[in-house]
Amino acid sequence: MTVNKRKKAARYRGSMTHGKGSKKKRRGSGNRGGKGMAGTGKRSDNKKPSIWKNTRYFGKYGFVSKNVRKIKAVNISYLDENILKLPGDAVIKENEFFSVDIKKLGFNKLLSDGKAVNKYKIKVPYASKKAIEKIKKSGGEVILG
Numbered sequence: 001m002t003v004n005k006r007k008k009a010a011r012y013r014g015s016m017t018h019g020k021g022s023k024k025k026r027r028g029s030g031n032r033g034g035k036g037m038a039g040t041g042k043r044s045d046n047k048k049p050s051i052w053k054n055t056r057y058f059g060k061y062g063f064v065s066k067n068v069r070k071i072k073a074v075n076i077s078y079l080d081e082n083i084l085k086l087p088g089d090a091v092i093k094e095n096e097f098f099s100v101d102i103k104k105l106g107f108n109k110l111l112s113d114g115k116a117v118n119k120y121k122i123k124v125p126y127a128s129k130k131a132i133e134k135i136k137k138s139g140g141e142v143i144l145g
Helices: 076-082 129-137
Strands: 073-075 091-094 097-101 109-111 119-124 141-144
Touching: 073 076, 076 129, 109 119, 109 129, 129 141
Parallel strands: 073 109, 097 119, 119 141
Antiparallel strands: 091 097
């Protein structure tokens, strides 16, 4: 025959303190000292706690910007060196042009480091002014967006 066991809290009903001693002992967060790493202050002859060594532990520092654009940049030199190694869906050879979709490569900005040896048609969300100039000078074009 099975017996349903009562929960411990039910056994303490009516005892006022539920077996925890004085009523004052279990009052709010003030009893435990506060939130987080509260209670790290110096007491009588004790040594100063190690937390005091970290001067930036207490208080707030800096700010967090809400409009953060994650830029993953690629240089023209990287495209020239690896144009034949890059995946086929991102790079297509059209006549004398290489058509490159930089977003498919995992990047979102074109930078101007290096020389544009080949002619490119590059589709990219962002590009620096110098990068656009270099691509146009080599006979290619940059499509932003």
